[in-house]
Amino acid sequence: MKLQENYKKLIIELICFLYALLFVYAAASKLVDFERFQVQLAQSPVLSIYAEWISYFVIGFELIISGMLLFSATRIIGLYFAFVLMSMFTSYIFIVLHYSSFIPCSCGGILEKMSWKTHLIFNSLFVMMAAVAIIILKNKRQDDFSITKNSSKIWTLLACAIMATTAVVILFLSSEQAIHHKNPFVRRYPKKAIELYKTIDLRWNSYYFAGYEKNILYLANYTDPLHLLSIDSDGKQKRIKLYLDYRNQSFKSIKIVVQDGWFYLFDGTLPRIYRGNTKDWKLTAELKRTPKFSLAQPMDSVTIAFRNNTGNDRANVIGIFSAEKDTVLYSQNLLTRQIDGIFDTDGILLYNQNRKQIHYIYYYRNEFITADRNGELMRRSNTIDTNKQAKIKVAYLKNNTERQMAAPPLKVNSISAVRNNLLFINSKVPGRFEDEKFWKKSSVVDVYNLDNNSYVLSFYVQEIPNQKIQNIFVTDDHLYVTAGTNLMVFNLGYLLKSEMKRESELKTDR
Template sequence: MSRKKIVIQLSLIAFLSIGFVTFLFLTSEYRMHRNNAFVRRYPHHPVNKIQDVPIGYNSYYFAGYFENKLYLGNTTAPLHLLEVNIKTRDTSHIMINLNESDLPFNAVNVKLSPPYFFVMDGSVPCIYRGKINNWDAHLWMKDEVYFMNAIPIDSNRLYIKSIHLETKASILGLYSKVGNKKGKVTLNFDLLERQIDGVFDVDGMMVTEKELSVLSYVYYYRNQYLILDKNLQMVQKNTTIDTVATANISLSEPINNGEVKMNAPPLFINKLAALSPKLMFINSNRLGRYEESKMLKQASIIDVYNWRKKTYDFSFYFYNIENESLRELQVYENYLVGLVGNSLSIYELKPQFFDTY
């Protein structure tokens, strides 16, 4: 065979290989972002964008809300808070003081439960508690329970997510403490429904509604969210409009230390969530029937559910800022707020569309 023919054949094989890989990529992207089995409803302007407030850094997260003021924690400056007046948009900076600061902190997180605030690190583990009026915090819990995440329910109780030491399965629980007594840990092993491994397949978001002390857990990789009461008992098991009921993930075989990893990016069904006394707001990047894929480059889709009635109500867009998309979402009274890049986006929920209270 001549050298020219060999070059042509190799070029053809390379071309076909690239085409096949491209086809697989495009079909994978299509599968990741589209589900023609559901149709969204988009009413005309259900929200009103008030303002994008520059906050300087993309390391901020939502710490809480109190008396028209939004508080943002910062992952790179753990004891610093940014206070934003949600009506005037004025900002101020707060420094938290700890009575003991020599612990081996690894992942500090600040959350408000007015009139208290909590400084927490579940890897130490430790929790500090203080009053919002002076921002001084004292060691409240140490070495009693390890946790991956924790959200205060009230001044004495926290909603936690932990891991079973032997099975490595995720567990939801409560930590409560009264006075100077040792705290009480209550774990509910039956809430999270295992489908594959009990670790990756049950991964999700903890969200709460402070007024009614309602707790929730929204799965990342399946079309389901749980509504729980303040005692961590199941109230409802609701589904979203997506049809993926089983987590679509691929896991590796256990390596020497028993560790298991994901072989490929998982299929995200629910990315972000926020809870009000009647409504659940869920961000999904999955396109329904008739939706144009170009919208995912312009905005994040927010689906609105009435969790009490177990219904899907409608959807709307939360717009990107300078090609940055929504990374965190919360609802406070009639405001929906999101962190987008280096900005805080504030939207007003129009009462004729949102039965929030």
């Protein structure tokens, strides 16, 4: 009998020692690189928005449990806590493996070397060990370990496991809801959101994206505006000469756009808009009586969305120009003034061809606008950063007839692209729990779903040394990035492809 008691005591001591060793080691590993631990928690698909308080809770709870297991007076409570905490860890891994959209890594030390499935088995064994130790401790005065005699203890353990699992499920569901719809500026970087397919040397750093048609990408050149470079899906390049019948015209700021079998030459300083057919690449028609513009995007062959500063007090305003009807319709309330109406409303104008919508992304605040093709506001949306107010200072010169920036502004959003229901925005503001080392050598792109007005994910674009990214362009399958003299082609990963509605789906919705 005494020998049996010694065996039971040895089993309990061994289990408590293993738990204490595991928790102390795990807590120490997290404390040694606490910032990295928080970053990893922030990338968890289960706990993202709770990363800050959970990081402290887990470490503290692990150390408290380890201490409780060392003393006989608190050992049984410590074992129950250990059982609950390890049940939560096990539930977390199970959810990550079977229900999350991607699998991160948030383990420390030697545990980081385990695969997630191995870690699930490892945690399950420790859950069972805690259960065995609890039952042995509760049966110190009896030798019957049958299920019948211990049913109450088993039900108690089962209830604890259910509560632990329920807590993790609630955290998962609430975190997923918040990360996409009420994001507290915690970015999510799933693995393989994009993968580099190839890099093409363009030889010049003055290329920009003109359009994409029939699996052919078109690039225009600021320094050689009457030539295009086409690149097909196999990477074959072709130089295209544009023929202009208006050679006597003196251009100042040319932009080329290719869309729906047409190509356009814009110069907002004149202002002039010319149109030609991509069959012969000849600019044969001028859209007469074009209003002056600083930004413009064609919506169809005779209708242009544009921005100029003819609003109140010379503020920026969005307008729709119809060459067919010879009309200009201004949407005076689309852009909202915060400071001066010019610098504070500066941004990027995009036209979503598949959805027939206008998008405007502000540079200096966390907002973008969606309007229909008539310029009517559909919704105002926010990016996940917290800069609601433009942080700029404006100096008024020459009796208020000229304005300029009085100090370097905080730029929130930069280059952007839209494809179907997804909006891609290059952000300039680091989020919470982010490694600033990556920001020094990478550009971050945030992706938003225009259908449900939600944040989807973020990804890094690794920059080539001394060559910052200049433009981005997105198709159904690829992300194109110009950086210096290079064109980088990325394959879109599963998460982005599954989130993106294809053109056929959009037509069905309409």
